[in-house]
Amino acid sequence: MKKTISVPTITAFKNSPDRGKGLARDMRVRWALEEVEQPYNVQLVTFEELKQPSHLALQPFGQIPSYEEGDLVLFESGAIVFHIAEKHTGLLPSEAKARAHAIAWMFCALNTIEAPIVERSSFVLFEHDKSWYNERLPLLDERVHVRLKQLSSHLGNASWLDGAFSAGDLLMVTVLRRLGSSGLLNHYPNLCDYIARAEARPAYQRAFASQLAVFNDTLNS
């Protein structure tokens, strides 16, 4: 009897607020799956569907992406990427110390770096019409700069954060890309090169094209 291979299914926004820029969190999971050459299905969900009990059973916080593989159901993009990285080769080094370092960069991307970046982008999105907007934005820019400066110092002239490309780089690049058109990254040429190096990977390009196709389909429907 042949072993049944469960093709995973992920959820993604039917109408992503990023308009196909690859900033939604399904991009991380698509990219990881492309790096390990694992085919996958995508179930598109509306904002209304995210709040329904059927989705909340998969994802208690009403977010995307969720991940289903046979009877395994996962949420949190970091945990899904980690699961893919453990199940396949290519995203985590096998040597124990290098593996632990790559995992540290995964947590770093999603906690130390993402927190001030999301705080800033939420502020721009939701509070641009508030009286305090112009006075407060520089405070948030400065918090992001503190982290970018430290990250830039650590990276130096290296290609990736710690040796070979890993799930830590994959998550870090998706987090940095959320700064989008803010201009904050322009002060750090080595971080811009780092992002460009990641975006040039064929797996990244396939993942980006897939999520862009969803946006284009929505426009044409």
Place this chain on the structure above:
Amino acid sequence: MKKTISVPTITAFKNSPDRGKGLARDMRVRWALEEVEQPYNVQLVTFEELKQPSHLALQPFGQIPSYEEGDLVLFESGAIVFHIAEKHTGLLPSEAKARAHAIAWMFCALNTIEAPIVERSSFVLFEHDKSWYNERLPLLDERVHVRLKQLSSHLGNASWLDGAFSAGDLLMVTVLRRLGSSGLLNHYPNLCDYIARAEARPAYQRAFASQLAVFNDTLNS
């Protein structure tokens, strides 16, 4: 020849801004080490020392805790707790699906839940004298409530987030405790019980006593 056991060394604040309340991120690592009964050393560092090249070599973002075990150096409390959980039994289930769920809760605690909680507490700490403070605080309270409500719904009457106590619960409880005296948790009796249940664990109590002793020593020195 006996195998050499490396007793890990972690860093913690010499003068923790939480005044011994166990809210600094070394508490997570102390608690994890106590759960698995692994002795450890603590190196206390001042805020000035965190910015020195010798510490930045261990921790590129000038934070605590860092973790040294033989020639392995790690940073990010989530990654350190994960390393401890992988190396010892007791913090991650061995069954694959349950293990993946516990890891999802680790990432959830440090991303989905911690981000709005830290955003709020930083605001209270650094912007209490700003003109926008009173008008803006309710916006941040509401963002925290959205997550607490979903978490409370998920937990229901269960003791822990997914089956037995895991590293996911350990991180989640340390994140929720950061709400401290805000009063926001009072709306969720099951989350208060969850935190109390965790705080009653002997390993938690040993870890709490250790970090409190540092604060008391500082007071008396």
